[in-house]
Amino acid sequence: MATTGKAEEQENPAEPGTVSGPQETPAPETGADEKLAELEDRWRRAVADLENIRKRHVTDLRRETEAERARVAAAWLPVLDNLELALAHAESDPSAIVQGVHAIRDQAVRLLAEFGYPRDEETGVRFDPNRHEVVAVVEDPATEPNTVTGVVRPGYGTDRHQLRPTAVTVSKSQG
Amino acid sequence: MATTGKAEEQENPAEPGTVSGPQETPAPETGADEKLAELEDRWRRAVADLENIRKRHVTDLRRETEAERARVAAAWLPVLDNLELALAHAESDPSAIVQGVHAIRDQAVRLLAEFGYPRDEETGVRFDPNRHEVVAVVEDPATEPNTVTGVVRPGYGTDRHQLRPTAVTVSKSQG
Incomplete structure (x- = not known):
């Protein structure tokens, strides 16, 4: 990588600027040369910083993504433990399991809400293509057109962060 | 995007090497001034790039972290659906639920393994402080010292990516 090479060179202070040989040049020239050397040094440092930041960016992304994966996965361990x-x-008291599984289901729903994905299973609301997926259109004269009449599968998330849309049946639209 | 434009310009071959030239050129003052202006311009561009990249870094991190959160959370939706x-x-056939919950448990264990967090509930292995958490030391003359004799709570993950250690009972060490 050429850029890295430049970055290494940069750490050596005896660089291009000195080549122009102050001995032969009068006072103003030296000032300009110094200025040149200084600017070039600054530029090189900025370029080296750029490269370092790009590399760190890649490392940071991987580390943060892994941390988030672990955070979300770990949150499900109690659900599994409870199962x-x-x-x-159930071995000693078979009737208890239904109640237990109900509680675990509630725990899982709560968990998703805590991560920013609340459950949606609302009926009677106006059909919204952003959060609803129509699985059937039903004739229902008693209901306003384009209304969610039933939820086939609950959805999770918000408009901005949707895990999956709510699968619904919708009343037929007029015309 | 402005950043890309700048980055391309930077690859321009008019590079550090040319800086050492000016001392022999006829109009040194003018050349030096131009050079100064050019170098300062380059430095400013590099600094601006740095700033842009830092900002993009923050946006990227947030976006990728959110995407990973959604990916892991969404993977659990089928577990919840199955619950x-x-x-x-269970309403129509109460006896079926035990079998169903067994299958869901297996699904959850598989899911964790797929995310890189395999289950650990091995006994008979040598105690390893990196993956085991001792909840009790037991006297067991029939077992080698420092051996995992029982698993109180399974662990998940690998040495590098551990969600939680395996809670174990360990046979007493010699001496």
Whole structure:
């Protein structure tokens, strides 16, 4: 990588600027040469910084993405633990498992909401293509046209961060 | 994008090497002034690039982290769907739920492994402080010292990416 090479050179202070040989030049010339050397040095440093920042960027992205993956995955461990607890209890008291699984379901829904993905299973609202996916259109004279009449599969998320749309049945639109 | 334009210009071959030239040229003052202006311009561009890249870095990090959060959270939706299916089936056939929840548990364990967090519940292995958390030391003359004799709570992950250590009982060490 050429740029890295430049960055290394830069750390050596005895560089291009000195080549112009102050011995032969009068006072004003020296001033200009010094200025040139200084500017060139600054430029080189900025270019080297750019390269370092680009590299760090890549490392940061990977590290932060991995951390987020671990954070979200770890949040599900209690759900899994509870599933296993419910199964263990079921051996001695089979009737208890339904209640246990209900609680685990609620836990999972809460977890998703905490990550910014609230559950949506609202009916009676106006059809919204941003959050609803129509799986069937139904004739329902008692309902306003274009209204969500039923939820086939709940959706999760918000308009900005949607995990999946709510699969719904919708009343037929007029005309 | 302005940054790309600047980056391209920078690759211009009119590079540091030419700086050492001026001392022998006829109109040194003018040449030096031009050079100064050019170098200052380059330096300013590099500094501006730095600033842009820093800003983009912040945006990229946020976007990628959000994407990873959504990816991991979305992977759990089928687990939740299946919990609800199992509960729905339990209404008509209560005995089916245990089998259903077993399958969901397996699905959750598989999911974690796919994200790079395999389950660990191995016994009979040598105690390893990197992946084991000792909850009890047991006297077990039949077992080698410092051996995992039981798993109280399974662990998930690898040495490099550990979600949580395996909670274990360990046989007493000699001496």
